[in-house]
Every structure is written in C-alpha cells, then in structure tokens.
Amino acid sequence: MRTWLYLIHPPREDFIATITPDEAAIMGEQHSPYLARLLDEGTLILAGPTWGQPWNDGVAIVEAADEEAARAIMEADPAITSGLMVGELREMRVSYLRGRA
Structure with missing residues (x-):
C-alpha cells in the first residue's frame, strides 16, 4: 500500500469562522x-482541519494501492462531491510516525 495526502480547499479564506448552516x-x-468510516476500515491514517493560515484547508492521509484508488477515495468525500470543497491529491511517504519503529 502507498500513502496519499489529500487536501480539501474551502470556498473562502475564513470558512471555519463563517460556515453557514448548510x-x-x-x-x-x-x-x-x-472519514470515520475510512478510519474504521483502516484506510484513513489521520484527518483534520488546519488553522493559522489564510485558508482553512482540511487534511487527510490515506492508504491506497495506487493513484487511481487514492483519487477515488478523495473524490468520494462528500465535502468534494457536494461541490463545497476542491480536492488536491499528493503521494507521500510516511517517514516518521510516533509509535512505529
């Protein structure tokens, strides 16, 4: 399995502060x-929002066999399928992970 980072980019800079009910x-x-389902399935390594920069991007790190599978995971995320967020996929290597020798 390979490791992939996907970012979800919100529709505006202050998204977290100005999120609408919808x-x-x-x-x-x-x-x-x-994301909880991906975690339960063992696909998701970690996920969460970011703060402190102009854009409040979301970050998810997943395991997938190849780019096609990783892209399918990202593109199935309701934040993206709804049109609310835009996804960006990058392959990555987990070089250091707490608790792993």
Whole structure:
C-alpha cells in the first residue's frame, strides 16, 4: 500500500469562522461520517482541519494501492462531491510516525 495526502480547499479564506448552516450540515453529517468510516476500515491514517493560515484547508492521509484508488477515495468525500470543497491529491511517504519503529 502507498500513502496519499489529500487536501480539501474551502470556498473562502475564513470558512471555519463563517460556515453557514448548510455547509455545516455537509461537513458534520456527511464528510465527518465518511472519514470515520475510512478510519474504521483502516484506510484513513489521520484527518483534520488546519488553522493559522489564510485558508482553512482540511487534511487527510490515506492508504491506497495506487493513484487511481487514492483519487477515488478523495473524490468520494462528500465535502468534494457536494461541490463545497476542491480536492488536491499528493503521494507521500510516511517517514516518521510516533509509535512505529
């Protein structure tokens, strides 16, 4: 398995501070359960939002056999399928991970 980072880019810089009820519903009722399912399946390594820069991007690190599979995981994320967020996929190597020798 290979490791992939996908970013979800919000529609505006201050997204977290200005999230609308409809956007919150997508993120809380669809996106979060999707990530929880990936975690339960063993696909998701970690995920969460970022703060402190102009854009409040979301980050997810997943394992997938190849780019096609990783892209399918990213593109199935309701934050992206809803049109709310734009995804960006990058392959990465986990070189250091706490608890792993």
